[in-house]
Amino acid sequence: xxxxxxxxxxxxxxxxxxxxxxxxxxxxxxxxxxxxxxxxxxxxxxxxxxxxxxxxxxxxxxxxxxxxxxxxxxxxxxxxxxxxxxxxxxxxxxxxxxxxxxxxxxxxxxxxxxxxxxxxxxxxxxxxxxxxxxx
Numbered sequence: 001x002x003x004x005x006x007x008x009x010x011x012x013x014x015x016x017x018x019x020x021x022x023x024x025x026x027x028x029x030x031x032x033x034x035x036x037x038x039x040x041x042x043x044x045x046x047x048x049x050x051x052x053x054x055x056x057x058x059x060x061x062x063x064x065x066x067x068x069x070x071x072x073x074x075x076x077x078x079x080x081x082x083x084x085x086x087x088x089x090x091x092x093x094x095x096x097x098x099x100x101x102x103x104x105x106x107x108x109x110x111x112x113x114x115x116x117x118x119x120x121x122x123x124x125x126x127x128x129x130x131x132x133x134x135x
Contacts, residue, residue, distance in 0.1 A: 015079065016116070022086070023113040027055070030106065041099040054103055062114040069115060071133040082116030085109070 034048050047062075069078060085108055092105030 016079065019113065019116055026109060041102065043099050050103055050107050054107045057112045058107050058111045062111050066115040080118060082112040085112035
């Protein structure tokens with residue numbers, strides 16, 4: 001007897017993959033644009049490195065917090081909240097007139113991505129595994 005993934009689970013996997021891909025792209029793009037950001041916002045290297053430092057601080061806070069969120073909220077609510085927060089952070093970054101707004105947008109995006117990745121990826125591990133048929 002062959003089982004198939006239901007469409008909701010398939011879409012969840014695709015959405016999580018896209019959100020994770022966006023996180024990797026944003027992280028990579030930010031790190032390689034440090035010289036451009038330094039020139040654009042007229043800040044030094046130590047100031048622009050706060051973008052990465054802020055991400056790591058938020059990640060260390062959100063990892064244990066995401067277990068609490070996963071326990072108290074549905075995966076759908078967590079995903080929608082993460083997607084909205086990611087978009088808010090993206091808009092803040094795209095329209096940032098000053099460097100602190102850029103860092104704030106980055107922190108908002110990363111908090112959404114870290115909490116989304118941790119809570120949604122654990123959802124997939126909790127789904128029953130497909131059983132192979134004994135052909």
